[in-house]
Amino acid sequence: MFLRFVFPPPPSLLVTAMSVVSFASMANAGLSELKGKHMEYSKFWELKSGRKYKVDSRTGMIVCYTPAFLAGVASFALFPDESFRFLLLTSALSIHFFKRIFEVLFVHKYSGGMALDAAIVISLSYFISTATMIYAQHLSRDFPEPLMDLKYPGMALFLVGILGNLYHHCQLSKLRSKGEREYKIPKGGLFNLVVCPHYLFEILGFIGFSFISQTVYAFALATGTALYLMGRSYSTRRWYVSKFENFPNNVKALIPYIL
Incomplete structure (x- = not known):
C-alpha cells in the first residue's frame, strides 16, 4: 500500500541511513522540547555567559x-x-x-x-x-512513478504553508514596537485559536515537500519535523501560560480546537 504513493527506497545506504537519522533526531528534539530542553536559538533558552x-x-x-x-x-x-x-x-x-x-x-x-x-x-x-x-x-x-501522483497537491500544500507561515510571522513582528523587548500574547489570524499557527503552516509546508517528492526520505523528514514542532508548540504554550496570568484557556498549542 505504501508503495502506491512513494518511490521505492533507492539503493543508497547513505539515503537510507539519513531517513532513519532525520526522523529519529527530529522526533527526539520534539521530546526534548516537551521535557524543557530547548534548542539554543529559542526564546526559552538563555545564552550562558561562559x-x-x-x-x-x-x-x-x-x-x-x-x-x-x-x-x-x-x-x-x-x-x-x-x-x-x-x-x-x-x-x-x-x-x-x-x-x-x-x-x-x-x-x-x-x-x-x-x-x-x-x-x-x-x-x-x-x-x-x-x-x-x-x-x-x-x-x-x-x-517508475508512484501509482498515486501527489506532486500537484503537494505544491498546493507548500504554497498554503509558506504563505500562512509568512503571514503569521508578520503578525508576530507587529507585537513589539521598535526598542521594546518584552513579550506579549500574539493576536490576529489563527493566533486567536492556537499559540503556534506559524508552526502549523510550517508542518503543512514540509508535508508539501513530501508530497512533491514522494520519496521515503522526504516523508521521514516531514514526519520528524511535525513531531518536533508539536513538541515545540506544547512547550511554547506552557511558556505563555507561565508568563501571562490572563492567557486564554481556549487557545490550543498547534491545531485549532483539537491540540
Whole structure:
C-alpha cells in the first residue's frame, strides 16, 4: 500500500541511513522540547555567559539558512536534465529558504544573541537535510512513478504553508514596537485559536515537500519535523501560560480546537 504513493527506497545506504537519522533526531528534539530542553536559538533558552563566541540573532539565523538555500539553487546547475517533479521540489526548497532569509532581514525582530557553535550545527542540519532530499529525488529518476501522483497537491500544500507561515510571522513582528523587548500574547489570524499557527503552516509546508517528492526520505523528514514542532508548540504554550496570568484557556498549542 505504501508503495502506491512513494518511490521505492533507492539503493543508497547513505539515503537510507539519513531517513532513519532525520526522523529519529527530529522526533527526539520534539521530546526534548516537551521535557524543557530547548534548542539554543529559542526564546526559552538563555545564552550562558561562559560561551565564548556569540553573534547577534540576525547574523546567527542568516548562518543557519544560507547554506541550505545555496544547496537548492546549486541543484539547478548540478542536475540540469531532471524531471518536472525534481524541478518542483528544488524550486520549493529554494523558495522556502529564500523566504526564511527574507524574514530574517526584513520581518523578524530580535531581543537576544545566539551562540555561534549552535548556529553552525543548525546550519549543517538544514543543509544536509536539503541536500539529501535533493539527492534522494535524483536517485529516484529511473524508478517508475508512484501509482498515486501527489506532486500537484503537494505544491498546493507548500504554497498554503509558506504563505500562512509568512503571514503569521508578520503578525508576530507587529507585537513589539521598535526598542521594546518584552513579550506579549500574539493576536490576529489563527493566533486567536492556537499559540503556534506559524508552526502549523510550517508542518503543512514540509508535508508539501513530501508530497512533491514522494520519496521515503522526504516523508521521514516531514514526519520528524511535525513531531518536533508539536513538541515545540506544547512547550511554547506552557511558556505563555507561565508568563501571562490572563492567557486564554481556549487557545490550543498547534491545531485549532483539537491540540
